[in-house]
Amino acid sequence: MKVEELLDSVLKNPATPEDVDTVTKQLGRYPRGIVAVGARCICGNPLAVITRPMLEGGVPFPTTCYLTSPEAVKAVSHVEAEGGMRIFNDSLAEDANLAEQYQRAHESYLSFRHALAQRLGDDESHIEGTSAGGMPVRVKCLHALLAQSLVMGKGINPIGDQVLTQIEDEFSPKVCRCALYNDRSNN
Ligand SMILES: [Zn+2]
Structure with missing residues (x-):
């Protein structure tokens, strides 16, 4: 992925x-600071959005890639509830190669946000060095990591990629399971 x-x-x-x-409709609230849709379901519905680094009113927002698909959010919550985060944190501690890839995912996240901030003229000073999901050394939110994988594609975030594989029976960007708001595919 080139930034x-x-x-x-x-x-x-x-x-x-x-x-x-x-x-x-997906989030149940207005998506403040939305710049673009970063990943879509095959039906066209947004799965993850790109949010600007500083919201109106000067609110810093580090989670540039934000998961919006309710189906994806639910599937990832199942992995978290089943102890997925502990397993990933153990893997990170034991596997130097994984830790290195995860560090690079963090750096890709920051360089993308930095480039976005420069184009939009957003101040990043309050979130400098902060990416998302616990990167670069911990796993704290699988939703954020999956969002990065969906937006940036496979091969960037190793843990987001693993989550996507784990949940494919419940969620995949290649299988439309949009239930509640599937206006586009019904047209
Ligand atoms: Zn869909």
């Missing part, structure tokens, strides 16, 4: 009013 390529595609395809409407 500049991703950034160009994000900025060329800003979130439409229809996207904002769908994400509002």
Whole structure:
């Protein structure tokens, strides 16, 4: 994944009013600071969104890649409830190669956000060095890690990728299971 390529595609395809409407239904609130949809279901519904580094009112927002699909959120919650985070943290402590890839995922996250902040003129000073999901040395939120995998593609975040494989019976970007708000595929 090249940061500049991703950034160009994000900025060329800003979130439409229809996207904002769908994400509002998914989250149950208005998605403040939404820049673009970072990943979509095969039906077109947003799965994860790109949020600007500083929201209106000067609120710093580190979670640039944010998971919005209710199906994905639920599937990941199952992994967390089954002790997935402890297993991933143990793996990180034991597997130097995994730890190194995870560190690189953290760096990719920061360089993407930094490039985004520069283009949008957002101040990053309050979130400098902070990525998401517990990176670079801990696993604290699998939702954030999966969001990075969905937005940046496979091979960037090793733990997000593993989560995606683990949940494929419940959620996959290649299988539409959008239940509640599937306006587009019904059209
Ligand atoms: Zn769908």
